[in-house]
Amino acid sequence: DGGITQSPKYLFRKEGQNVTLSCEQNLNHDAMYWYRQDPGQGLRLIYYSQIVNDFQKGDIAEGYSVSREKKESFPLTVTSAQKNPTAFYLCASRGDGYNEQFFGPGTRLTVL
Amino acid sequence: DAKTTQPPSMDCAEGRAANLPCNHSTISGNEYVYWYRQIHSQGPQYIIHGLKNNETNEMASLIITEDRKSSTLILPHATLRDTAVYYCIVRVALLISNFGNEKLTFGTGTRLTIIP
Secondary structure: OOOEEEEOOEEEEOOOOOEEEEEEEOOOOOEEEEEEEOOOOOEEEEEEEEEOOEEEEOOOOOOEEEOOOEOOEOOEEEOOOOOOOOEEEEEEEEOOOOOOOEEOOOEEEEEO | OOOOEOOOEEEEEOOOOEEEEEEOOOOOOOEEEEEEEEOOOOOOEEEEEEOOOOEEOOOOEEEEOOOOOEEEEEEOOOOHHHOEEEEEEEEEOOOOOOOOOOOOOOOOOEEEEEEO
């Protein structure tokens, strides 16, 4: 089945530790995105990538980093510099020539 | 992107049509209306989008007023699985030149509850 996978579904980390969230898609989509969602709020864009080896900051990139070494993969690292990392993180992708984004199931990160 | 206004919550009886309104009075001529929904603790799901004509797919129908200042998403026969938060988003269509316009601006949406 084609789709977007994110792992793990739930993630816990201690304050001060970096953590990497996985996002993989087998839809052959060029564009990929990372969003953050806080309780009762909409989505905010962290980073996006139009093509392999290229990515752009979104609205709230501080404290996060990404890489796009392969078309299928767009991992997000939440660094210790992110002041309030506890949130629901969503990855999405979009096919070239299409406007709708397709979302993964999300990773809920809790910092203890 | 134009701002949208949606009621915070709605109830609908199972089997009936659910009609979700959205106001977008500042919409521009080149902006589309998109609808997504998010079931609790899952990623948003694309439903439908349109420019000015009414649209229908296997999930829903989208009715856009003639002046394009408002729209209604219709779920024709609501089931319990349609309980979710529904987001109305207005944005320009992506073109090759729109590399800087990738953001989907999600508001707080409408929490639709289907009542058995």
